[in-house]
Amino acid sequence: MNKLDLFSDHHLVRQSLAAVIEIxxxxxxxxxxxxxxxxxxxxxxxxxxxxxxxxxxxxxVKLIAGPGCPVCVTDQKSIDAMIQLADxxxxxxxxxxxxxxxxGSASTLMKAKTEGKDIRVxxxxxxxxxxxxxxxxxxxxxxxxxxxxxxxxxxLAIREAEKMELHNFTIWMTTKLVEPVLRELLDAGxxxxxxxxxxxxxxxxxxxxxxxFLMKEYQVPGVISGFEPVQLLTGMYKLIDLxxxxxxxxxxxxxxxxxxxxxxxxxxxxxxxxxFGDEAWRGMNVIPKSGLVLKDQYARFDAKKKFNVAVKxxxxxxxxxxxxxxxxxxxxxxxxxxxxxxxxxxxxPCMVSSExxxxxxxxxxxxx
Amino acid sequence: xxxxxxxxxxxxQNEEALVDVMGSRMYVGTFFVPEISIGDYVLxxxxxxxxxxxQLFAMESIEEWRNILRE
Ligand code: SF4
Ligand code: SF4
Numbered sequence: 001m002n003k004l005d006l007f008s009d010h011h012l013v014r015q016s017l018a019a020v021i022e023i024x025x026x027x028x029x030x031x032x033x034x035x036x037x038x039x040x041x042x043x044x045x046x047x048x049x050x051x052x053x054x055x056x057x058x059x060x061v062k063l064i065a066g067p068g069c070p071v072c073v074t075d076q077k078s079i080d081a082m083i084q085l086a087d088x089x090x091x092x093x094x095x096x097x098x099x100x101x102x103x104g105s106a107s108t109l110m111k112a113k114t115e116g117k118d119i120r121v122x123x124x125x126x127x128x129x130x131x132x133x134x135x136x137x138x139x140x141x142x143x144x145x146x147x148x149x150x151x152x153x154x155x156l157a158i159r160e161a162e163k164m165e166l167h168n169f170t171i172w173m174t175t176k177l178v179e180p181v182l183r184e185l186l187d188a189g190x191x192x193x194x195x196x197x198x199x200x201x202x203x204x205x206x207x208x209x210x211x212x213f214l215m216k217e218y219q220v221p222g223v224i225s226g227f228e229p230v231q232l233l234t235g236m237y238k239l240i241d242l243x244x245x246x247x248x249x250x251x252x253x254x255x256x257x258x259x260x261x262x263x264x265x266x267x268x269x270x271x272x273x274x275x276f277g278d279e280a281w282r283g284m285n286v287i288p289k290s291g292l293v294l295k296d297q298y299a300r301f302d303a304k305k306k307f308n309v310a311v312k313x314x315x316x317x318x319x320x321x322x323x324x325x326x327x328x329x330x331x332x333x334x335x336x337x338x339x340x341x342x343x344x345x346x347x348x349p350c351m352v353s354s355e356x357x358x359x360x361x362x363x364x365x366x367x368x
Numbered sequence: 369x370x371x372x373x374x375x376x377x378x379x380x381q382n383e384e385a386l387v388d389v390m391g392s393r394m395y396v397g398t399f400f401v402p403e404i405s406i407g408d409y410v411l412x413x414x415x416x417x418x419x420x421x422x423q424l425f426a427m428e429s430i431e432e433w434r435n436i437l438r439e
Contacts, residue, residue, distance in 0.1 A: 019436065019437055123414065124414040126397065152416075153415075156399055156416065205418070230433070255422070256426035256429065263400055265400050
């Protein structure tokens with residue numbers, strides 16, 4: 001067996017489940033309620049549902065899905081703007097696949113594509129740079145959404161375009177940062193969480209120390225966790241153990257992947273090309289300095305500066321993704337869930353994204 | 369849209385590595401992991417190797433956990 005496969009070993013999973021239940025019950029006995037944990041990352045949300053761990057722990061631990069899916073937190077107006085971008089003459093729009101079916105106010109990228117717009121799904125932003133090189137007569141725009149895991153790769157694409165001296169490549173930046181949104185959630189105080197399961201992937205770039213503010217300024221503990229069943233469970237166990245012992249700390253339970261100080265090469269590249277910018281989050285208005293935007297000297301690669309896309313205020317819909325992202329409601333509390341809104345006919349991004357909370361509930365947690 | 373399974377590094381040239389991801393071979397960028405060497409396992413995101421997986425730490429964390437379970 002590959003060493004890493006041990007993290008999904010059935011025997012170990014069963015034992016780990018029992019250990020988490022035991023410690024959660026000890027917490028419950030003392031506090032008279034379940035521990036409330038938020039998993040920040042969308043991939044954790046999916047992994048919890050897919051592995052059945054969330055269902056198994058339903059009566060012992062309250063798990064709340066956080067704002068960690070880049071597709072879901074993109075606000076409606078930005079989605080509308082991206083779809084409208086496809087109308088620019090002689091453009092090729094490039095995007096990650098997850099964005100294609102996200103509904104804007106009136107259309108989706110998928111629909112725009114079937115109407116004849118040149119929209120291409122790429123696996124990497126660097127592919128879109130190659131497309132720009134091959135089509136000097138077209139404007140190639142990459143829809144740059146993502147958190148700290150993805151943003152360094154956007155920077156790499158710009159570095160490449162710069163080296164090739166391309167004048168027809170831009171990125172439409174709607175990037176999001178983890179720290180500002182966690183601060184916003186904690187400051188708003190609408191959702192009560194005892195501790196955070198911190199995102200394994202974003203932490204590859206940020207490192208463990210970037211979460212110290214949680215413990216120092218908010219006295220909330222956190223554990224960086226991996227995505228395999230045993231990793232999800234050990235992360236939870238360590239977090240509840242901290243809570244149970246009234247310790248506030250940030251632990252790295254994904255040491256074989258996440259380093260203490262993250263990836264310095266990636267962070268340096270970020271700071272070469274980007275600076276902090278205000279970003280609008282779905283259901284949360286604009287959070288100051290919660291994203292990265294291109295520095296002025298790289299404005300030629302900035303699609304927002306090159307193309308003048310004006311969008312109307314989006315119309316109101318019954319979709320409650322805004323509250324889902326803030327951890328205030330479960331998908332089942334949305335009247336559209338599994339009725340008007342399904343993965344085949346999604347109303348909001350939380351049902352479309354492969355990391356969306358509504359999609360996770362629909363696929364793995366519905367009662368038939 | 370995130371990092372998937374670990375890939376094994378088979379060959380390295382400039383800023384690119386040939387990796388094996390569960391039996392299929394492909395080229396990935398190595399800009400973010402300049403310390404990479406042949407035989408390493410890396411985690412990929414959007415065509416880039418983002419971190420080197422430390423197998424030793426992986427074993428240690430499993431052992432540590434087994435000890436907790438045995439307590
Ligand atoms: S981009 Fe990565 S870190 Fe961010 S939500 Fe997706 S899986 Fe988690
Ligand atoms: S079920 Fe659909 S409509 Fe309701 S919050 Fe989720 S994505 Fe939005």
